[in-house]
Amino acid sequence: xxxxxxxxxxxxxxxxxxxxxxxxxxxxxxxxxxxxxxxxxxxxxxxxxxxxxxxxxxxxxxxxxxxxxxxxxxxxxxxxxxxxxxxxxxxxxxxxxxxxxxxxxxxxxxxxxxxxxxxxxxxxxxxxxxxxxxxxxxxxxxxxxxxxxxxx
Amino acid sequence: xxxxxxxxxxxxxxxxxxxxxxxxxxxxxxxxxxxxxxxxxxxxxxxxxxxxxxxxxxxxxxxxxxxxxxxxxxxxxxxxxxxxxxxxxxxxxxxxxxxxxxxxxxxxxxxxxxxxxxxxxxxxxxxxxxxxxxxxxxxxxxxxxxxxxxxx
Numbered sequence: 001x002x003x004x005x006x007x008x009x010x011x012x013x014x015x016x017x018x019x020x021x022x023x024x025x026x027x028x029x030x031x032x033x034x035x036x037x038x039x040x041x042x043x044x045x046x047x048x049x050x051x052x053x054x055x056x057x058x059x060x061x062x063x064x065x066x067x068x069x070x071x072x073x074x075x076x077x078x079x080x081x082x083x084x085x086x087x088x089x090x091x092x093x094x095x096x097x098x099x100x101x102x103x104x105x106x107x108x109x110x111x112x113x114x115x116x117x118x119x120x121x122x123x124x125x126x127x128x129x130x131x132x133x134x135x136x137x138x139x140x141x142x143x144x145x146x147x148x149x150x151x152x
Numbered sequence: 153x154x155x156x157x158x159x160x161x162x163x164x165x166x167x168x169x170x171x172x173x174x175x176x177x178x179x180x181x182x183x184x185x186x187x188x189x190x191x192x193x194x195x196x197x198x199x200x201x202x203x204x205x206x207x208x209x210x211x212x213x214x215x216x217x218x219x220x221x222x223x224x225x226x227x228x229x230x231x232x233x234x235x236x237x238x239x240x241x242x243x244x245x246x247x248x249x250x251x252x253x254x255x256x257x258x259x260x261x262x263x264x265x266x267x268x269x270x271x272x273x274x275x276x277x278x279x280x281x282x283x284x285x286x287x288x289x290x291x292x293x294x295x296x297x298x299x300x301x302x303x304x
Contacts, residue, residue, distance in 0.1 A: 043219070062198065140229075143174065150195055151261060
């Protein structure tokens with residue numbers, strides 16, 4: 001079995017053994033070595049964003065002292081939800097290997113599949129509502145015109 | 153002007169004044185009162201997931217000592233990226249008000265729009281690759297059959 005997925009599985013097992021969250025573990029690999037491990041800790045941290053992938057991304061960034069994980073590969077026991085999928089994109093993770101699919105995750109009681117449908121079916125407009133655009137654009141323009149900013 | 157968006161704007165301004173990140177601020181409101189404020193701190197924390205919305209969600213959860221923000225409303229200077237949009241869903245935020253749109257955010261140099269297209273155009277399959285499904289399903293089944301788990 002793939003040695004990196006084996007480590008991701010160990011992480012996922014930690015999450016359920018300690019009732020920290022769902023069976024989701026992840027590891028991040030750079031140059032053939034694991035640089036960070038994480039698992040779902042939504043329940044133990046009361047942080048709904050502390051999924052295995054985001055936990056591992058935060059730890060890898062801390063270790064490498066950067067927000068840019070270019071050249072890193074992520075292994076995770078379950079296909080990332082849209083939040084974690086996009087977190088991988090923001091972090092510039094190169095590729096993601098996952099074990100169980102979104103429908104497997106639905107079978108054990110999680111909402112990931114519904115969230116993907118929410119995006120695909122463009123249901124966003126009832127939930128996200130635009131307001132005060134002009135005032136907010138002033139802030140955006142101040143950022144655009146700022147000369148000493150670091151682009152990222 | 154909406155008083156809650158005004159506070160979100162102040163947060164966004166903090167982010168750019170201190171070069172902590174992009175012009176994105178957010179506040180979370182419950183029962184007519186602000187319970188948490190956050191802003192983009194990707195650069196200052198080296199955490200690519202520390203967007204304004206996620207920063208505010210984590211702070212609100214810490215304050216209320218729960219991962220469930222049912223009954224809360226989020227105000228944000230920019231339409232949430234897929235990561236933050238899904239974070240709002242996981243946190244059970246009731247409704248989200250935003251100022252600038254995803255295309256406005258693209259105009260000031262951010263990748264949010266491309267990430268939405270990535271999901272809409274189903275480009276996920278080249279980036280997220282399935283492997284070791286059988287081993288991972290064993291972990292999922294152990295979770296499913298676990299009797300003392302807390303469902304969330």
